[in-house]
Amino acid sequence: MEPDKAAFESLMRQTGPMIYTLAIRLTGNPADGQDLAQETFIKAYKGFGTFRGESAAGTWLYRICVNEWKNRVRYEKRRLFWRHVSFQSKEKDSPPRDLAAADPPLDINLEGSDRQALVQKALGRLEPQERAILVMRDMEDKPYEEISALLDIPLGTVKSRLARSRERLRQLFTALGKTAL
Amino acid sequence: MSETSPHVADQLSGFIDNQLDETERSAVETHLQGCEECRHRYEELTQLRTTLQDAPVATPPESFYEGVLAQIEKPPARRFAFSFGLPAKALASACIVTLGFYIAREVRQPNTPKASMKFDQQKARLAEPQPAPVIQNSPPPQPAVVQPPAPPPIASQPSSQLKSEIAAKKTAPPAAVNDLSAESELRSTVDSLSKTQRKGAVERNDFLIVHPPVIARAPSASPAASGKATQGLSGKSARALADAKAKASVDVRSVAKESPFSSGELPEWRGTFSGIKTFRTVAIRTPQEWGRLWQDHTGSQPASTPPKVDFNTYMIVGVYAGEKPSGGYSMEILRTEETFPPALIVFYRENRPVSASQTAVSTQPFHLWVIPQSTLPVKYKKQ
Numbered sequence: 084m085e086p087d088k089a090a091f092e093s094l095m096r097q098t099g100p101m102i103y104t105l106a107i108r109l110t111g112n113p114a115d116g117q118d119l120a121q122e123t124f125i126k127a128y129k130g131f132g133t134f135r136g137e138s139a140a141g142t143w144l145y146r147i148c149v150n151e152w153k154n155r156v157r158y159e160k161r162r163l164f165w166r167h168v169s170f171q172s173k174e175k176d177s178p179p180r181d182l183a184a185a186d187p188p189l190d191i192n193l194e195g196s197d198r199q200a201l202v203q204k205a206l207g208r209l210e211p212q213e214r215a216i217l218v219m220r221d222m223e224d225k226p227y228e229e230i231s232a233l234l235d236i237p238l239g240t241v242k243s244r245l246a247r248s249r250e251r252l253r254q255l256f257t258a259l260g261k262t263a264l
Numbered sequence: 265m266s267e268t269s270p271h272v273a274d275q276l277s278g279f280i281d282n283q284l285d286e287t288e289r290s291a292v293e294t295h296l297q298g299c300e301e302c303r304h305r306y307e308e309l310t311q312l313r314t315t316l317q318d319a320p321v322a323t324p325p326e327s328f329y330e331g332v333l334a335q336i337e338k339p340p341a342r343r344f345a346f347s348f349g350l351p352a353k354a355l356a357s358a359c360i361v362t363l364g365f366y367i368a369r370e371v372r373q374p375n376t377p378k379a380s381m382k383f384d385q386q387k388a389r390l391a392e393p394q395p396a397p398v399i400q401n402s403p404p405p406q407p408a409v410v411q412p413p414a415p416p417p418i419a420s421q422p423s424s425q426l427k428s429e430i431a432a433k434k435t436a437p438p439a440a441v442n443d444l445s446a447e448s449e450l451r452s453t454v455d456s457l458s459k460t461q462r463k464g465a466v467e468r469n470d471f472l473i474v475h476p477p478v479i480a481r482a483p484s485a486s487p488a489a490s491g492k493a494t495q496g497l498s499g500k501s502a503r504a505l506a507d508a509k510a511k512a513s514v515d516v517r518s519v520a521k522e523s524p525f526s527s528g529e530l531p532e533w534r535g536t537f538s539g540i541k542t543f544r545t546v547a548i549r550t551p552q553e554w555g556r557l558w559q560d561h562t563g564s565q566p567a568s569t570p571p572k573v574d575f576n577t578y579m580i581v582g583v584y585a586g587e588k589p590s591g592g593y594s595m596e597i598l599r600t601e602e603t604f605p606p607a608l609i610v611f612y613r614e615n616r617p618v619s620a621s622q623t624a625v626s627t628q629p630f631h632l633w634v635i636p637q638s639t640l641p642v643k644y645k646k647q
Contacts, residue, residue, distance in 0.1 A: 088333075088336070088337070092329070095329060095332060096329060099329065100321055100322065103328065104321045116322075117328060121328065124332045125335050125336060128336040198315055199315055199318065202315045202319075206316070217316065220281075221317060222316045222319055227283070242277070242278060245277055246274060249276075249280075250273070250277075250309075252312055253312060256312060257308075
């Protein structure tokens with residue numbers, strides 16, 4: 084069934100800021116975030132014809148975005164692994180690419196506050212899984228159970244990973260603050 | 265609680281999210297009151313959380329929406345790149361399994377339990393009632409002059425006895441099966457003369473055939489075939505064999521056809537007369553099966569000793585055409601082929617008379633092949 088383009092465009096414009104922001108937060112930088120958000124809507128359009136509205140459109144799109152982000156993280160891990168084991172790699176002496184390190188952090192474009200900028204910078208240096216759980220819990224205010232379902236991890240893992248990620252963010256923020264001073 | 269009591273850093277996250285039970289919560293609160301380090305850490309964590317909650321929402325530019333709309337309005341591109349999806353993986357797995365199967369089969373030892381099971385099936389098949397051989401049901405057209413004696417040890421057969429038997433056979437009328445046994449013995453005797461040479465062949469090929477049977481009988485000998493028959497024998501043995509054939513008018517063409525395996529080093533038996541008068545395909549894997557078939561094949565009583573075959577290494581496949589109304593018919597195994605699903609296919613052909621003038625005598629063409637032992641089920645395919 085051909086999806087209704089007009090209805091989809093309306094939904095996209097309505098939920099665009101939410102998904103766009105989520106994507107930038109998950110990836111840690113605007114360029115990757117925009118790419119992820121666009122891919123989310125393209126994927127959503129393919130399934131829009133069968134979307135029956137059993138869940139809120141926002142929740143549906145949120146899940147698509149997180150799943151697409153998980154796919155990218157898995158791909159990036161494989162790519163980094165093979166680049167490390169490859170003897171032909173020309174970049175073997177360079178450090179592995181940090182998904183958040185190549186582009187300026189989100190706060191530079193969005194927030195003039197020094198503190199917010201520093202927090203976003205520290206957030207961008209976390210591991211993707213650590214960043215994702217902080218985004219969902221502390222920025223998006225998702226309950227533990229929903230995070231467990233979205234990330235496909237047990238509830239206990241949500242708690243332990245959240246505690247570890249918060250502590251890692253605190254250490255990074257402190258280190259960056261000392262450097263900035 | 266003093267500052268030296270265990271810190272509560274691990275519980276601060278759950279404390280912030282109100283995930284602790286009452287006991288844990290009161291313990292953390294008490295600790296925070298007395299521990300400067302933990303209290304400072306708690307304050308940092310709550311401030312970070314507040315900062316994260318206050319992070320602004322990004323607004324996508326118009327180009328973002330335009331990019332999405334352009335993508336969804338574009339017709340789906342045809343993908344030519346090979347995708348390593350599930351079908352490709354399944355195909356690759358099937359190839360690996362197939363390859364592994366063939367490799368495993370190459371190194372598999374004979375006489376496995378699976379093979380024994382097939383032997384039993386083959387035994388049951390051979391035990392089925394067969395038409396009685398000629399010698400039992402119908403007497404020879406004329407009284408036989410030469411009665412087949414029990415097979416003597418090959419090495420002890422004197423050549424003088426051979427000569428006398430050849431002379432006796434020269435005067436004997438053509439008899440159906442008595443001659444077959446006599447010829448078999450005759451050939452055994454001739455072979456004993458070339459014992460040394462044959463022993464060399466045994467060592468070379470690890471093949472324990474003592475002598476190929478002479479079962480077929482034809483009106484005239486074929487020089488070309490006879491030449492092939494003497495291949496591998498010493499000059500003396502070849503002359504003796506040629507002499508014996510000439511005197512006894514025995515055609516050994518049937519045993520001389522070059523085997524497809526390594527230049528005829530694996531023998532075969534092919535002829536036009538047999539005690540087996542119905543169509544039958546055989547796959548012989550044990551000496552017992554071989555003895556039973558040999559008895560049916562020669563139709564002799566008591567049973568003559570079948571040629572020795574090392575069934576640890578080899579097996580025999582064969583086809584019997586059944587009774588044919590005249591000469592000119594022949595059976596011919598063309599090749600064997602291993603297939604997947606696992607099976608050994610024996611391709612054979614039934615040749616019909618090419619001319620109308622054929623001897624008006626019943627024939628029972630057959631062809632037996634010695635091949636390397638295989639535990640695969642044997643199937644036959646006519647071509």
